[in-house]
Amino acid sequence: MTIVLGVDGCRAGWCCVAVDADRATVIDSFVRRSFHDVLDSPAVVICVDIPIGLLDRPGQRACDNFARRMLGRGRASSVFPSPSRRALLFPDYRAASDVNLQLTGRKLNKQSFNISRKVREVDEAMKPATQERVREAHPELAFRSLSGGVAVLPNKKTHAGRDDRWRLLRAVLLELPPSAALPAGLRGRCQADDYIDALGCAWTAVCVARRTARRIPAEPDADDHGLRMEMWLPAA
Numbered sequence: 646m647t648i649v650l651g652v653d654g655c656r657a658g659w660c661c662v663a664v665d666a667d668r669a670t671v672i673d674s675f676v677r678r679s680f681h682d683v684l685d686s687p688a689v690v691i692c693v694d695i696p697i698g699l700l701d702r703p704g705q706r707a708c709d710n711f712a713r714r715m716l717g718r719g720r721a722s723s724v725f726p727s728p729s730r731r732a733l734l735f736p737d738y739r740a741a742s743d744v745n746l747q748l749t750g751r752k753l754n755k756q757s758f759n760i761s762r763k764v765r766e767v768d769e770a771m772k773p774a775t776q777e778r779v780r781e782a783h784p785e786l787a788f789r790s791l792s793g794g795v796a797v798l799p800n801k802k803t804h805a806g807r808d809d810r811w812r813l814l815r816a817v818l819l820e821l822p823p824s825a826a827l828p829a830g831l832r833g834r835c836q837a838d839d840y841i842d843a844l845g846c847a848w849t850a851v852c853v854a855r856r857t858a859r860r861i862p863a864e865p866d867a868d869d870h871g872l873r874m875e876m877w878l879p880a881a
Contacts, residue, residue, distance in 0.1 A: 648672070649854050650688035651847025653784070654695060654763045657834035659683050662847040666690075666854040670819050671847070674828045676835060680766045684779070692782035692850040694842055695760070695767045696727040698867065698874035703750045708876045711861040712783055720785050720798070725756045730869070733765040773871040780853060780860075784845030786878040788813055791848070801838045810841050817848055852879040 647666040652659050658678040663686070665672050677683045683691065700706060706727050713721035728741070729748045735741035738758050745753040753761075771779065788798060791813040799806035811825040827840055852858035858877050865875035 647854050648686075648688045649690040649847065649850035650683070650686050650692070651782075651843045651845065651850055652683055652691060652693040653839050653842040653846060654760065655835040655839040659693075660831065660835040660839040660843045661686070662840070662843045663688065664818065664847045664851055666851045668819065669817060669851060671821065671844075674831055674840065674843075676831060680763075680770050684770060688850070689778065690850045690853045691779045692846040692853065692877060693767065693779065694782060694784055694846055696764055697767060697771055697776065697779070697781040698865075698870075698872035699727055699730040699733075699764070699768060700874070701729045701731055701748050701869055703748075705749075705751070706874045707862050708781070708860075708865060708874050712786060712876055715861070716785055716789060720789075723785050724783060725760065726751065726754055728753055728757045728761050728764060730768060733761050733768065768870075771870075771872055773867075773873075776873055780850070780877040781875065782846045782849040782877050784842040784849075786876065787845040787849045790879040790881065791817065801841065807837055807841060810845070814841070814844050814848065817851075818844065849877055849879060853877055857881070 649664050649666045651662045657676045661675050661677055663673040709724050712724045729745050732741040732745040732753055741758055742753040788810055798809050807825045815821045827837055857880050859880045860875045860877050865873045867873050
């Protein structure tokens with residue numbers, strides 16, 4: 646059995662979905678309080694929806710720009726601008742935004758600030774060698790691939806959006822129930838869209854394990870810590 650993990654941040658920590666990549670079946674769903682706990686998983690590949698590799702210099706990560714272009718106007722906004730590493734040190738939004746502006750030439754938007762604690766948690770756990778196992782993914786890129794390149798799906802927080810994504814997931818992850826529902830162990834700890842996003846990342850992890858995934862850009866730059874700034878997605 647080849648175990649892979651899809652991970653998305655949630656209010657209780659990290660929403661995780663473990664999949665047997667050989668059979669494409671979900672074997673477990675659980676929450677871990679810290680990302681270090683996530684890394685204790687036996688998974689050979691972990692795909693997480695969080696920026697890995699951060700800029701402390703002017704510009705934007707190329708992978709963010711690639712992802713926005715692929716998703717198009719309808720879903721491009723789901724790719725939040727990645728914060729600078731130094732901005733993660735400031736718990737106050739205004740101070741963090743000012744530092745981000747000084748380093749990158751761009752203010753920090755509120756969505757990016759709201760996930761900055763989780764970005765920092767992952768960043769502190771990462772080393773260049775860790776990226777062989779832990780990859781950055783974006784669930785909307787997985788859903789775009791599963792839909793045959795259709796970038797615009799309804800908002801994931803609507804019933805229609807959840808149903809459309811669930812239908813795409815059921816086509817590749819076997820034994821999922823007919824309708825989207827949180828497993829008992831996740832209720833009260835995750836939202837339905839956290840679970841669906843973790844499943845999207847899990848499918849990307851399956852593709853990485855099967856060597857049917859690709860990264861954007863094809864030749865990524867590294868940040869000041871040697872981390873590649875890249876996103877992984879299903880190749881087709």
